[in-house]
Amino acid sequence: xxxxxxxxxxxxxxxxxxxxxxxxxxxxxxxxxxxxxxxxxxxxxxxxxxxxxxxxxxxxxxxxxxxxxxxxxxxxxxxxxxxxxxxxxxxxxxxxxxxxxxxxxxxxxxxxxxxxxxxxxxxxxxxxxxxxxxxxxxxxxxxxxxxxxxxxxxxxxxxxxxxxxxxxxxxxxxxxxxxxxxxxxxxxxxxxxxxxxxxxxxxxxxxxxxxxxxxxxxxxxxxxxxxxxxxxxxxxxxxxxxxxxxxxxxxxxxxxxxxxxxxxxxxxxxxxxxxxxxxxxxxxxxxxxxxxxxxxxxxxxxxxxxxxxxxxxxxxxxxxxxxxxxxxxxxxxxxxxxxxxxxxxxxxxxxxxxxxxxxxxxxxxxxxxxxxxxxxxxxxxxxxxxxxxxxxxxxxxxxxxxxxxxxxxxxxxxxxxxxxxxxxxxxxxx
Amino acid sequence: xxxxxxxxxxxxxxxxxxxxxxxxxxxxxxxxxxxxxxxxxxxxxxxxxxxxxxxxxxxxxxxxxxxxxxxxxxxxxxxxxxxxxxxxxxxxxxxxxxxxxxxxxxxxxxxxxxxxxxxxxxxxxxxxxxxxxxxxxxxxxxxxxxxxxxxxxxxxxxxxxxxxxxxxxxxxx
Numbered sequence: 390x391x392x393x394x395x396x397x398x399x400x401x402x403x404x405x406x407x408x409x410x411x412x413x414x415x416x417x418x419x420x421x422x423x424x425x426x427x428x429x430x431x432x433x434x435x436x437x438x439x440x441x442x443x444x445x446x447x448x449x450x451x452x453x454x455x456x457x458x459x460x461x462x463x464x465x466x467x468x469x470x471x472x473x474x475x476x477x478x479x480x481x482x483x484x485x486x487x488x489x490x491x492x493x494x495x496x497x498x499x500x501x502x503x504x505x506x507x508x509x510x511x512x513x514x515x516x517x518x519x520x521x522x523x524x525x526x527x528x529x530x531x532x533x534x535x536x537x538x539x540x541x542x543x544x545x546x547x548x549x550x551x552x553x554x555x556x557x558x559x560x561x562x563x564x565x566x567x568x569x570x571x572x573x574x575x576x577x578x579x580x581x582x583x584x585x586x587x588x589x590x591x592x593x594x595x596x597x598x599x600x601x602x603x604x605x606x607x608x609x610x611x612x613x614x615x616x617x618x619x620x621x622x623x624x625x626x627x628x629x630x631x632x633x634x635x636x637x638x639x640x641x642x643x644x645x646x647x648x649x650x651x652x653x654x655x656x657x658x659x660x661x662x663x664x665x666x667x668x669x670x671x672x673x674x675x676x677x678x679x680x681x682x683x684x685x686x687x688x689x690x691x692x693x694x695x696x697x698x699x700x701x702x703x704x705x706x707x708x709x710x711x712x713x714x715x716x717x718x719x720x721x722x723x724x725x726x727x728x729x730x731x732x733x734x735x736x737x738x739x740x741x742x743x744x745x746x747x748x749x750x751x752x753x754x755x756x757x758x759x760x761x762x763x764x765x766x767x768x769x770x771x772x773x774x775x776x777x778x779x780x781x782x783x784x785x786x787x788x789x790x791x792x793x794x795x796x797x798x799x800x801x802x803x804x805x806x807x808x809x810x811x812x813x814x815x816x817x818x819x
Numbered sequence: 820x821x822x823x824x825x826x827x828x829x830x831x832x833x834x835x836x837x838x839x840x841x842x843x844x845x846x847x848x849x850x851x852x853x854x855x856x857x858x859x860x861x862x863x864x865x866x867x868x869x870x871x872x873x874x875x876x877x878x879x880x881x882x883x884x885x886x887x888x889x890x891x892x893x894x895x896x897x898x899x900x901x902x903x904x905x906x907x908x909x910x911x912x913x914x915x916x917x918x919x920x921x922x923x924x925x926x927x928x929x930x931x932x933x934x935x936x937x938x939x940x941x942x943x944x945x946x947x948x949x950x951x952x953x954x955x956x957x958x959x960x961x962x963x964x965x966x967x968x969x970x971x972x973x974x975x976x977x978x979x980x981x982x983x984x985x986x987x988x989x990x991x992x
Contacts, residue, residue: 424860427859427860427863427864428857428860428863430863430871430872431870431872432867432870432874604846714877715877778856778857779849781856782849782852782853783849
């Protein structure tokens with residue numbers, strides 16, 4: 390019988406996960422627009438501002454987008470199947486958010502005598518839950534395409550279903566090989582296993598043990614999330630906007646957000662399965678707790694230096710910009726420079742006064758947890774960036790090329806990878 | 820910052836034909852492409868000023884003196900319009916946007932002068948033929964003003980007062 394505190398902890402963890410995803414969303418949208426711009430030698434969004442002062446390099450634009458989408462007219466076309474038309478975006482968003490439930494974002498948190506596993510639901514099916522739930526995304530896409538009563542949207546939904554079914558097989562086979570290697574389907578067991586070292590110096594990450602499986606999984610993930618080389622369901626040059634063609638206002642925003650949520654979840658899954666999840670490379674949880682004082686001192690010093698660097702850089706920018714723009718936007722870099730200087734003073738002051746090299750065991754444990762969560766978020770953000778990077782590098786596949794790649798090249802390769810892994814595991818451990 | 824573009828080799832046919840073996844593996848080529856885009860990104864992050872983008876409302880492009888911008892009427896030394904109301908410009912105007920009303924002038928050396936000189940900026944095609952046609956260099960299009968916008972049609976019907984005080988520095992006085 391779970392008591393009330395456990396329920397509260399579960400709610401807290403759900404809240405934390407939601408905050409991470411929904412907080413990362415605008416950053417992802419910003420990174421997509423700004424990254425695309427820089428890749429294409431443009432300067433990207435930099436106009437929207439708060440109070441005419443803070444532009445934050447375009448970070449205000451996602452906020453402005455939200456206001457725009459909320460206040461847009463919501464149009465429901467005449468011929469739609471009203472029930473499924475409204476259900477589809479809900480499915481998309483729910484599925485995207487609920488996948489996160491089984492992803493561990495840290496080792497066990499010690500609070501006094503209480504041990505709290507840092508994942509929302511420690512299911513014994515683990516990775517199978519992710520595969521099962523993420524397959525449901527296709528229902529959202531297909532229902533949106535079909536219920537819109539529009540031939541372009543319908544084609545988009547059709548393409549999505551065929552594509553997802555084709556690439557789910559490859560994804561499943563890649564994951565099966567991984568399950569053979571780790572001997573468990575629980576994600577946390579997998580992450581713990583990835584804390585070992587191979588031959589004493591290489592972290593035993595999934596990507597080292599299963600390089601072919603990693604490539605297969607990554608490609609299949611791109612297809613599953615409908616991202617660029619495989620974004621045929623919404624190929625705007627052929628299908629106008631694909632399956633969400635008839636959606637406007639907030640319902641469109643839900644599709645848009647679900648795409649980025651899927652991306653973040655996909656990045657989290659890749660980093661959990663193949664890049665050690667919350668494991669800090671070369672440092673186990675015990676190692677983190679023992680060396681917490683040293684690590685905290687080092688990270689505080691680095692943080693102070695970085696803050697000082699930012700502050701001076703921004704101050705120089707402030708000096709250089711003075712009088713060029715002719716309005717309050719010139720103040721931004723100056724104010725930010727002062728903020729960073731304040732941060733530098735805070736971290737530096739704590740470094741000098743707080744004796745961070747001499748923290749107690751409880752604080753060490755918390756520090757280890759914070760480091761691991763930070764590691765997990767860093768890896769997730771890096772892989773989310775890979776999604777964006779690939780999108781602005783590669784052109785879209787043609788539909789027959791997509792199917793040929795999936796069935797003729799990737800499926801045999803995935804089967805081969807699976808058989809070789811199985812044989813290896815049998816001869817070494819059996 | 821010139822970008823070298825390697826010309827594509829002549830390749831024929833469809834799927835996988837004409838590709839070198841290492842190219843048909845895709846992955847190496849994809850990684851090469853990723854490094855190209857990353858190179859552009861890193862260069863643009865660290866050399867933001869080198870980007871060809873113009874921050875338009877803050878930075879204006881310099882089109883040089885040959886730009887045909889909004890018209891202006893030239894003045895004599897005493898401040899009266901140089902125009903003699905000969906109707907050459909309104910005659911040659913292909914868009915028929917200039918309308919001049921002439922009047923007798925009392926001054927001994929001036930026979931006619933315009934009573935009104937109106938230009939419909941919405942009809943003007945900025946061809947510059949009026950400037951070429953003018954026998955006494957009374958109309959010019961050298962103001963450099965190319966941002967001609969308003970929220971009502973009446974604002975585009977400009978009269979002689981407006982045109983006489985249209986200055987070259989891009990600021991309406």
